[in-house]
Amino acid sequence: MAxxxxxxVTKSYGGKKSAVENVxxxxxxxxxxxxxxPSGCGKSTILRLIAGLEPLTSGYVLIDxxxxxxxxxxxxxxxxxxxNYALYPHLTVEQNMRIVxxxxxxxxxxxxxxxxxxAELLGLTDVLQRKPRELSGGQRQRVALGRAIVAQTPLxxxxxxxxxxxxxxxxxxxxxxxxxxxxxxxxxxYVTHDQTEAMTMADRMMILHDGRPQQIGSPxxxxxxxxxxxxxSFIGTPPMNxxxxxxxxxxxxxQNERPIRLMGRSLPKAERVTVGLRPExxxxxxxxxxxxxxxxxxxxxxxxxxxxxFELAKNLYWTARWNGQWRIRLGEVVPLAFDEQALLFFxxxxxxxxAPSIKREEVRVRQ
Amino acid sequence: xRAARATAHYVLLCLCSVVILFPVAYALLMSLMDGAAILxxxxxxxxxxxxxYEAAFQQAPLGRYLWNSFFVAFMITLGRLIVSxxxxxxxxxxxxxxxxxxxxxxxxxxxxxxxxxVIPNFxxxxxxxxxxxxxxxxxxFWAMAFGIFLLxxxxxxxxxELYEAAQLSGIGNxxxxxxxxxxxxxxxxxxxxxxxxxxxxxxxxxxxxxxxDDRVRTVQIGLKQLQTQEIASSWGVVMAAAVIAMLxxxxxxxxxxxxxxxxxxxxxxx
Numbered sequence: 085m086a087x088x089x090x091x092x093v094t095k096s097y098g099g100k101k102s103a104v105e106n107v108x109x110x111x112x113x114x115x116x117x118x119x120x121x122p123s124g125c126g127k128s129t130i131l132r133l134i135a136g137l138e139p140l141t142s143g144y145v146l147i148d149x150x151x152x153x154x155x156x157x158x159x160x161x162x163x164x165x166x167x168n169y170a171l172y173p174h175l176t177v178e179q180n181m182r183i184v185x186x187x188x189x190x191x192x193x194x195x196x197x198x199x200x201x202x203a204e205l206l207g208l209t210d211v212l213q214r215k216p217r218e219l220s221g222g223q224r225q226r227v228a229l230g231r232a233i234v235a236q237t238p239l240x241x242x243x244x245x246x247x248x249x250x251x252x253x254x255x256x257x258x259x260x261x262x263x264x265x266x267x268x269x270x271x272x273x274y275v276t277h278d279q280t281e282a283m284t285m286a287d288r289m290m291i292l293h294d295g296r297p298q299q300i301g302s303p304x305x306x307x308x309x310x311x312x313x314x315x316x317s318f319i320g321t322p323p324m325n326x327x328x329x330x331x332x333x334x335x336x337x338x339q340n341e342r343p344i345r346l347m348g349r350s351l352p353k354a355e356r357v358t359v360g361l362r363p364e365x366x367x368x369x370x371x372x373x374x375x376x377x378x379x380x381x382x383x384x385x386x387x388x389x390x391x392x393x394f395e396l397a398k399n400l401y402w403t404a405r406w407n408g409q410w411r412i413r414l415g416e417v418v419p420l421a422f423d424e425q426a427l428l429f430f431x432x433x434x435x436x437x438x439a440p441s442i443k444r445e446e447v448r449v450r451q
Numbered sequence: 452x453r454a455a456r457a458t459a460h461y462v463l464l465c466l467c468s469v470v471i472l473f474p475v476a477y478a479l480l481m482s483l484m485d486g487a488a489i490l491x492x493x494x495x496x497x498x499x500x501x502x503x504y505e506a507a508f509q510q511a512p513l514g515r516y517l518w519n520s521f522f523v524a525f526m527i528t529l530g531r532l533i534v535s536x537x538x539x540x541x542x543x544x545x546x547x548x549x550x551x552x553x554x555x556x557x558x559x560x561x562x563x564x565x566x567x568x569v570i571p572n573f574x575x576x577x578x579x580x581x582x583x584x585x586x587x588x589x590x591x592f593w594a595m596a597f598g599i600f601l602l603x604x605x606x607x608x609x610x611x612e613l614y615e616a617a618q619l620s621g622i623g624n625x626x627x628x629x630x631x632x633x634x635x636x637x638x639x640x641x642x643x644x645x646x647x648x649x650x651x652x653x654x655x656x657x658x659x660x661x662x663x664d665d666r667v668r669t670v671q672i673g674l675k676q677l678q679t680q681e682i683a684s685s686w687g688v689v690m691a692a693a694v695i696a697m698l699x700x701x702x703x704x705x706x707x708x709x710x711x712x713x714x715x716x717x718x719x720x721x
Contacts, residue, residue, distance in 0.1 A: 135619060137618070157615075157618045158619060162619065163620070164616065170610065170615070187617075187621045187623070187626065
């Protein structure tokens with residue numbers, strides 16, 4: 085049985101469009117589950133619905149198999165790390181952690197013990213008597229985590245906890261957070277708009293767009309087989325190359341002007357499709373190989389790899405990712421080979437041809 | 452140019468301060484003169500004397516009045532802080548239907564001149580049998596729209612996530628109010644306290660209406676009594692009493708001026 089389940093969860097604020105619509109997911113104990121999507125996609129709303137900070141419009145939130153729709157926030161036994169950390173500014177680090185335990189009537193020795201443990205785990209021992217404003221951003225972030233840890237709740241919700249840190253610290257905290265979560269066996273639901281964070285941290289993730297879930301799966305599944313064009317372009321940097329195409333016999337016609345011959349790939353039956361190809365599946369063609377030529381319109385040298393953008397057709401730019409440092413010039417015409425087995429096809433509504441429809445996970449309501 | 456402007460400003464400010472401070476200074480000087488000097492219209496006492504102060508304490512139970520004023524002002528201040536902060540907490544943190552509308556209605560009462568409510572208030576107090584009691588002087592001033600407004604603006608600055616975090620960890624409303632909201636709003640609470648104390652201390656019409664007994668009368672009424680007791684008022688005595696009555700206000704103002712200004716400005720420049 086899943087630890088936390090959302091069943092047809094919908095939230096609307098009175099307007100015509102729902103902020104969150106028909107979310108179904110079951111989260112297992114000990115899982116690191118990421119909700120990812122562009123801003124305004126409803127991911128924070130889902131978190132607040134789980135926390136009980138907002139009432140549901142319809143659907144069920146199940147905790148341990150029990151309907152928890154009407155439970156007040158503290159009865160749900162979860163902790164939350166807020167984007168702005170929500171530390172009490174007039175209390176010291178220690179008091180910030182202990183106020184939670186005082187409210188739960190934990191005995192005093194136990195409070196001190198848990199605080200010391202959490203502080204040690206997070207490297208906060210030296211700053212326990214300081215106030216939040218005397219701490220660095222990273223330390224504040226840790227205090228917010230510490231508050232979640234001392235509460236020893238089985239579920240922790242995190243709302244973009246790393247977004248206020250600088251890039252370097254963020255990368256460091258990503259792995260640290262994951263290590264901590266494994267060590268403590270916490271179940272975490274983590275909200276982010278950053279697909280890199282989602283890819284690197286998640287056991288499973290849900291991609292959201294306009295309040296609707298687009299796909300649920302492990303990061304690599306989602307990367308390799310995106311269910312639709314939104315997921316395809318949202319996950320991965322640089323994003324997947326997409327183009328509208330006509331399906332002809334043994335070839336594709338991109339945007340009515342650029343034909344691509346396919347040798348060994350069976351084509352979908354549809355007449356018009358959107359094709360997708362990840363940048364790492366575009367190579368420089370060797371002599372004698374089947375190829376298309378295109379003009380280089382932009383180059384980014386990242387040191388270990390080179391991102392080269394080509395103009396395939398009018399206003400159709402595709403990017404290739406090549407290992408190493410390539411000496412090419414702007415405007416140069418380069419022969420390209422596409423890995424045709426990696427081509428993905430999407431139908432006119434953007435759904436991947438051959439993708440399974442989102443599975444409704446089996447739900448058992450125990451009331 | 453700039454220097455000239457600054458000088459002009461200072462000259463103007465000095466003139467204004469003279470105008471404003473003159474009555475206070477003159478009252479102080481008069482209280483230190485004997486009767487003859489006052490009647491001859493002197494500005495500066497020839498013989499410094501404290502007889503007026505002795506007389507003031509003898510002619511009226513000034514000590515009692517001062518205590519009454521202090522007690523009443525203190526209780527009004529305390530009550531206002533409690534009522535206003537609780538009301539403001541509800542308006543900011545609790546969810547109930549028509550919350551904002553109720554708040555605007557509450558604010559709208561600031562438009563009703565206080566004098567218009569004197570009669571109904573008096574009738575209520577009388578019906579309750581609270582005339583000539585401290586409660587009659589204190590309780591009607593506990594609810595105050597301005598206090599609620601001031602504290603609401605302050606509480607709104609507290610990030611809502613703090614409240615949500617508290618809810619999640621089972622910190623109840625009252626504990627959150629005491630442990631988080633009040634400590635974070637010290638400046639505004641002090642401002643409101645100073646303002647309320649001064650307001651209550653200088654209250655005149657209401658104590659005059661609901662008291663006629665020396666045991667509960669406040670010092671402002673006592674002053675008026677001193678003035679009218681004799682046909683030819685001895686101004687020195689009246690001034691001495693006035694200076695004594697003024698002293699707590701002035702001390703509070705000097706001590707709390709910075710806080711007061713900070714607090715009153717807070718809502719204005721957001």
